[in-house]
Amino acid sequence: xxxxxxxxxxxxxxxxxNEALEDxxxxxxxxxxxxxxxxxLTEGLNREEAFVRAVEEIGGxxxxxxxxxxxxxxRLSGNPPWQTRLWMPGLxxxxxxxxxxxxxxxxxxxxxxxxxxxxxxxxxxxxxLWVKDELSFDxxxxxxxxxxxxxxxxxxGRSFSSVTYALGPALEEEYFEVEESCRVWxxxxxxxxxxxxxxxxxxxxxxxxSFFKIFSFPLIKGTPESALDxxxxxxxxxxTAHKYFGDEDPIGKxxxxxxxxxxxxxxxxxxxxxxxSHLRFDMMARVDFLGEDRLxxxxxxxxxxxxxxxxxxxxxxxxxxxxxxxxxxxxxxVTYVPVLxxxxxxxxxxxxxxxxxxxxxxxxxxxVFILLMACINFMNLATAQSAKRSQEVGIRKVxxxxxxxxxxxxxGEALLTALISLVLALIVVESVLPYFNQFTGKSIxxxxxxxxxxxLTLLLMTLGTGLFAGSYxxxxxxxxxxxxxxxSRSMIRNKGAGIRKILIIVQFAISxxxxxxxLVVASQLRFIQNQDLGLDWEHVVILNNNPILLPRxxxxxxxxxxxxxxxxxxxxxxxxxxxxxxxQINWEGNPTQDMLSVDYTVVDYDFFETFDMKILQGRSFSxxxxxxxxxxxxxxxxxxxxxxxxxxxxxxIYMAHPAWEESFRLAQVIGVVRDFHxxxxxxxxRPFVFRMYKPWHQYAFIKIDGSRxxxxxxxxxxxxxxxxxxxxxxxxxxxxxxxxxxxxxxQLGKLFNWFSLLSIFISCLGLFGLASYITEQKTKxxxxxxxxxxxxPGIISLTxxxxxxxxxxxxxxxxxxxxxVMRLWLQEFAYRVSIGPLVFGMAAGLTLLVALATVSYHxxxxxxxxxxxxxxxx
Amino acid sequence: xxxxxxxxxxxxxxxxSILLSGENYGYKIIQKAKNLSGGKLEWSDGMLYPVLHxxxxxxxxxxxxxxxxxxxxxxxxxxxxxxxxxLEEERKQWLSVHAALSQLWKPLPV
Numbered sequence: 001x002x003x004x005x006x007x008x009x010x011x012x013x014x015x016x017x018n019e020a021l022e023d024x025x026x027x028x029x030x031x032x033x034x035x036x037x038x039x040x041l042t043e044g045l046n047r048e049e050a051f052v053r054a055v056e057e058i059g060g061x062x063x064x065x066x067x068x069x070x071x072x073x074x075r076l077s078g079n080p081p082w083q084t085r086l087w088m089p090g091l092x093x094x095x096x097x098x099x100x101x102x103x104x105x106x107x108x109x110x111x112x113x114x115x116x117x118x119x120x121x122x123x124x125x126x127x128x129l130w131v132k133d134e135l136s137f138d139x140x141x142x143x144x145x146x147x148x149x150x151x152x153x154x155x156x157g158r159s160f161s162s163v164t165y166a167l168g169p170a171l172e173e174e175y176f177e178v179e180e181s182c183r184v185w186x187x188x189x190x191x192x193x194x195x196x197x198x199x200x201x202x203x204x205x206x207x208x209x210s211f212f213k214i215f216s217f218p219l220i221k222g223t224p225e226s227a228l229d230x231x232x233x234x235x236x237x238x239x240t241a242h243k244y245f246g247d248e249d250p251i252g253k254x255x256x257x258x259x260x261x262x263x264x265x266x267x268x269x270x271x272x273x274x275x276x277s278h279l280r281f282d283m284m285a286r287v288d289f290l291g292e293d294r295l296x297x298x299x300x301x302x303x304x305x306x307x308x309x310x311x312x313x314x315x316x317x318x319x320x321x322x323x324x325x326x327x328x329x330x331x332x333x334v335t336y337v338p339v340l341x342x343x344x345x346x347x348x349x350x351x352x353x354x355x356x357x358x359x360x361x362x363x364x365x366x367x368v369f370i371l372l373m374a375c376i377n378f379m380n381l382a383t384a385q386s387a388k389r390s391q392e393v394g395i396r397k398v399x400x401x402x403x404x405x406x407x408x409x410x411x412g413e414a415l416l417t418a419l420i421s422l423v424l425a426l427i428v429v430e431s432v433l434p435y436f437n438q439f440t441g442k443s444i445x446x447x448x449x450x451x452x453x454x455x456l457t458l459l460l461m462t463l464g465t466g467l468f469a470g471s472y473x474x475x476x477x478x479x480x481x482x483x484x485x486x487x488s489r490s491m492i493r494n495k496g497a498g499i500r501k502i503l504i505i506v507q508f509a510i511s512x513x514x515x516x517x518x519l520v521v522a523s524q525l526r527f528i529q530n531q532d533l534g535l536d537w538e539h540v541v542i543l544n545n546n547p548i549l550l551p552r553x554x555x556x557x558x559x560x561x562x563x564x565x566x567x568x569x570x571x572x573x574x575x576x577x578x579x580x581x582x583x584q585i586n587w588e589g590n591p592t593q594d595m596l597s598v599d600y601t602v603v604d605y606d607f608f609e610t611f612d613m614k615i616l617q618g619r620s621f622s623x624x625x626x627x628x629x630x631x632x633x634x635x636x637x638x639x640x641x642x643x644x645x646x647x648x649x650x651x652x653i654y655m656a657h658p659a660w661e662e663s664f665r666l667a668q669v670i671g672v673v674r675d676f677h678x679x680x681x682x683x684x685x686r687p688f689v690f691r692m693y694k695p696w697h698q699y700a701f702i703k704i705d706g707s708r709x710x711x712x713x714x715x716x717x718x719x720x721x722x723x724x725x726x727x728x729x730x731x732x733x734x735x736x737x738x739x740x741x742x743x744x745x746x747q748l749g750k751l752f753n754w755f756s757l758l759s760i761f762i763s764c765l766g767l768f769g770l771a772s773y774i775t776e777q778k779t780k781x782x783x784x785x786x787x788x789x790x791x792x793p794g795i796i797s798l799t800x801x802x803x804x805x806x807x808x809x810x811x812x813x814x815x816x817x818x819x820x821v822m823r824l825w826l827q828e829f830a831y832r833v834s835i836g837p838l839v840f841g842m843a844a845g846l847t848l849l850v851a852l853a854t855v856s857y858h859x860x861x862x863x864x865x866x867x868x869x870x871x872x873x874x
Numbered sequence: 875x876x877x878x879x880x881x882x883x884x885x886x887x888x889x890x891s892i893l894l895s896g897e898n899y900g901y902k903i904i905q906k907a908k909n910l911s912g913g914k915l916e917w918s919d920g921m922l923y924p925v926l927h928x929x930x931x932x933x934x935x936x937x938x939x940x941x942x943x944x945x946x947x948x949x950x951x952x953x954x955x956x957x958x959x960x961l962e963e964e965r966k967q968w969l970s971v972h973a974a975l976s977q978l979w980k981p982l983p984v
């Protein structure tokens with residue numbers, strides 16, 4: 001039997017479950033229901049049917065409640081919390097409120113957190129952009145996957161990019177696998193004239209016409225087929241073309257290159273070369289211009305060559321096929337083997353070694369470290385402060401929060417901090433970027449156009465950082481039992497202290513490691529600076545030689561020597577720092593008949609005097625001996641040693657230089673010069689031979705008096721303009737040229753300085769926060785100790801002792817790691833410092849000092865505080 | 875059937891107009907509205923109450939719990955002065971809409 005009253009009661013109870021329906025509303029609805037039932041009953045329905053109908057008429061409690069809620073609420077959305085949208089779950093607003101309140105109330109800690117994360121993210125973004133740029137080199141070529149550079153690998157595993165002229169064309173002719181080949185030679189400079197305009201061009205390349213078919217340098221004017229179609233054709237970059245022709249059409253115009261006494265027709269204009277291309281030129285002419293016979297030679301190792309393999313060809317297989325090509329064409333004595341280097345590796349593995357790519361790795365690791373340290377700070381401070389928030393967690397849990405919700409809340413707070421830091425970091429990066437670009441020689445843009453990928457990466461990174469930094473605190477905080485936290489605070493005070501200790505130690509270990517590395521890099525750089533190089537190029541001015549000056553060089557020299565400010569004048573084919581050519585020599589009395597590979601260059605009289613190089617045996621080139629210009633040579637100590645000669649003076653040697661006449665290839669040793677570092681200290685001193693051969697003199701070197709540089713330079717200019725009319729006067733100092741060899745190391749050193757400074761700063765931030773927290777906790781303990789008669793130093797040592805312990809442990813962990821990393825780096829240098837204990841001592845001292853300074857601020861404040869204040873409320 | 879949007883728009887003037895003839899309670903208000911429209915106005919009965927609540931909050935009507943003649947507890951609603959003003963305003967608006975539409979529809983054969 002249907003009980004109407006019971007059904008109505010039931011219905012009323014259902015309505016009451018709805019949060020928005022207050023008692024009065026429910027009653028009103030109940031009377032409505034009764035009226036409706038009465039009406040239905042008069043229409044002849046039975047009670048049950050009437051009830052069901054009436055309930056239907058009134059409609060769902062859910063919607064009625066929501067309508068009431070809308071009328072009563074001040075919420076903007078008007079939606080009751082039990083009908084929330086997915087994107088804005090219930091308590092999010094409250095979480096935000098609490099998070100901002102926390103930040104406002106604890107300005108110090110929030111500042112440390114945000115500052116640390118901002119620095120961390122800034123470093124990370126900067127290094128990330130740099131790495132991205134490094135990795136982007138040469139990737140704009142459409143056929144990049146099939147383009148390879150040819151290298152020569154020598155038996156000890158090193159590789160060189162100067163292969164012979166003949167190799168590329170031979171491969172293309174003999175092997176079906178090669179679709180195109182191209183020789184590219186950075187050829188040098190020349191004065192270039194067009195009508196009445198003339199400029200000194202420094203960066204002229206020579207290449208085969210296939211260049212534009214292999215590489216994707218878009219032509220603005222001309223086609224890949226028509227560019228370089230004539231032996232005397234030249235292709236310009238947009239910028240160079242504009243320099244000569246302005247808005248005129250450059251195609252078909254004639255440029256005169258004075259260095260090579262030829263007229264070149266412009267056959268193409270390419271877009272300016274992007275900065276992330278390892279091939280950089282202003283003008284490109286045909287390599288055939290060097291002469292057919294020279295190009296067909298197997299014995300001249302100067303040009304780099306590129307090949308375009310056919311689709312599907314495996315470079316490894318091809319390498320094994322061509323491995324004996326030198327032996328076939330030159331002779332069985334050749335130890336070089338040609339190998340292929342992927343185009344996109346050329347920049348990162350410059351000259352066949354991995355210096356650059358290791359730098360990329362090193363900085364990526366540093367970036368991760370710095371960000372990690374900032375995250376550790378966040379974790380530490382958040383867990384340390386957990387005592388203060390344990391009550392909040394307790395209340396939330398008592399009211400019904402699930403652990404999941406608490407975790408979400410604290411993760412959200414971490415994300416919020418990370419997001420604020422990201423915004424600040426972007427501002428920092430944007431304002432630092434110009435200096436960073438200047439420093440690294442790049443033109444990186446943070447947000448170029450709508451760089452969606454970068455924005456997405458940044459957001460993902462921030463998300464990752466926030467989640468990582470928030471992971472431990474949120475799990476830790478959410479684990480609190482409400483009964484305990486609400487009863488007493490002391491129970492959780494020391495919870496998590498172990499993890500905090502470990503995190504601090506990790507942080508300090510990273511700092512110590514970076515400091516140690518910085519010190520090693522700095523001492524190696526100092527070593528390079530102070531190394532006795534065996535030659536002195538202070539106050540040596542370099543001038544570019546030119547075809548007009550060359551035949552009149554002696555007259556130019558005598559004019560210069562009349563000036564009091566000029567000590568010596570000489571000329572040579574290369575800068576001593578850039579000597580790169582090597583040649584095989586044989587000599588009389590050679591016991592094995594194996595040829596020796598030596599570096600060589602050609603110089604003028606007074607070369608050794610100008611560079612203050614010591615002749616150990618024999619004599620230097622001299623005008624008193626007329627034969628010197630034809631037959632004399634001077635070797636260095638290493639050459640003498642490797643040739644096995646105690647008294648090499650008078651020995652005849654044979655230099656198989658293809659460009660020299662047979663009669664000139666024979667020379668007699670007239671002197672031995674002390675070993676000198678011609679190249680950077682990365683490489684071992686090689687055997688070296690000096691000859692005299694005037695036609696090749698590319699540079700003039702003038703040693704001047706350091707006390708009147710300006711005046712002397714003006715005099716040199718007058719003399720130069722007299723003897724080389726029409727050539728612009730430009731000069732450089734030799735020490736700059738020398739230092740340029742170490743730009744990479746110098747950059748590394750400076751960057752290391754900065755990053756280790758930042759890392760120390762970040763770890764100190766964290767330490768500062770923790771120290772302040774711990775002393776705050778110990779206020780009462782310190783107060784009681786003072787009352788009982790503890791001294792100020794005693795109290796300071798009490799707090800400091802713990803921190804010192806951590807720093808010591810961190811040092812012990814970091815030393816072996818830093819040692820092995822630095823040993824690896826130093827192996828790059830043939831001449832290097834040893835890593836002494838001093839470096840580690842200094843790193844330890846420095847970190848201890850900084851840690852103590854940071855901690856003692858708080859300890860002192862605590863120690864000098866009046867115990868009455870701290871104990872008053874007990 | 876009258877569309878939902880139009881029902882929602884007409885609820886306020888409808889209630890106020892019904893109350894013009896004297897105080898009444900929710901159930902009766904709905905019955906009247908339904909009868910007047912010949913069943914063409916479809917309301918979910920329960921949804922009336924939040925609307926009454928809102929009108930009361932806005933000061934257009936006032937409510938009072940009373941025991942009815944049948945001995946049942948009922949909440950009676952009465953029009954306030956403000957409610958009258960609001961109704962006048964609503965009336966003007968509805969009439970102007972009505973006038974405009976009637977003019978447009980005049981030529982149509984009925």
